[in-house]
Amino acid sequence: MTDEFPTRGNLLKIKKSLALAKTGYDLMDRKRNILARELMRYVEAANTLRDKITAIYAEAFAALQKVNITMGVIDNVAQGIPIEKGLDISYRSVMGVELPVVRIKKHRIMPKYSLRGSNSQLDLAFLKFNKAKELTASLSEVENCVYRLAIAIRRTKKRANALKNIIIPNFEISSKFIAEALEEKDREEFSRLKVIKFEKNRSPEKPY
Secondary structure, rough: OOOOOHHHHHHHHHHHHHHHHHHHHHHHHHHHHHHHHHHHHHHHHHHHHHHHHHHEEEHHHHHHHHHHHHHHHHHHHHHHOOOOOOEEEEEEEOOOEEEEEEEEHHHHHHOEEEEOOOOOHHHHHHHHHHHHHHHHHHHHHHHHHOOOOOHHHHHHHHHHHHHHHHHHHHHHHHHHHHHHHHHHHHHHHHHHHHHHHHHHHHHOOOOO
């Protein structure tokens, strides 16, 4: 039952709100589908990246183990490797959801250790760990996008369900109630006019 007084103005207002609610639901449903497709794309990318990272770390630690065997513990070499400061984070918008884009600035890969006190296994380990660093940055981007998209989809689904199951049905009930009330009022008015006309026709005319 609606709290709106049954007038044609209120009926027009509710029908307009109902049309907007249906349009809103269609937009929410479309947004949810687009975000779901984007999410599946990132989930597939995350699975691929995890497999690559697992493989590259295995190769990197295997190379490091050979370095330790051939050169001994290389703590001094590890401490000489600078911390990565070339990480760049920007954002792109997908249906209003801000998704991060993580990039490591490209530069020449130059070992930070003396060639005299190293060997090819150390070079290999250095390259493998550098590759692992790049893949880890890519995975951090993808997993963050998955997290943000999942939250956005859940919120969009909640709003779409509220429109579909609560707001739209309430507007439809209100519209039907007012329309029926106005029809009943019109019928009563029509009947009243018929009675008046009938009474007028059966009353004898008074002589002048």
